[in-house]
Amino acid sequence: MEKLKLYWQRFYRLFAEKRPAEKLFSILDSVDEARMYWQAALKEFTLAEKDFIDYSSYKIIASQKKYIYLLQQAQSLGTTSWPADELKPLASNLPVIK
Numbered sequence: 001m002e003k004l005k006l007y008w009q010r011f012y013r014l015f016a017e018k019r020p021a022e023k024l025f026s027i028l029d030s031v032d033e034a035r036m037y038w039q040a041a042l043k044e045f046t047l048a049e050k051d052f053i054d055y056s057s058y059k060i061i062a063s064q065k066k067y068i069y070l071l072q073q074a075q076s077l078g079t080t081s082w083p084a085d086e087l088k089p090l091a092s093n094l095p096v097i098k
Helices: 002-016 020-046 050-076
Strands: none
Touching (some): 020 050
16 A cells, blocks of 8 residues: 555646646746736727726736736746846947047
8 A cells, every 4th residue: 555655746747747847837827918918908998888987997006916917926937138248238249448
């Protein structure tokens, strides 16, 4: 019985738990989906009728907060918008004036 429990724990660790890369990709997908939902809410607000404005504004605020939360979660996993080796100050591209 003890061996069965040990095998089950190994199986669970291998297949049921999300690995860091899988977790990162699922968060990135969620971020992209939240961004699209936020943009759709903004468009919906511009087309909203008088009675529908309160709901549309609530939807914008809620989707914006969700998007920001997911961005913070992705950032806590170490993601950036661009590769870290491409980061350089903008001033380095400017010509030197003497």
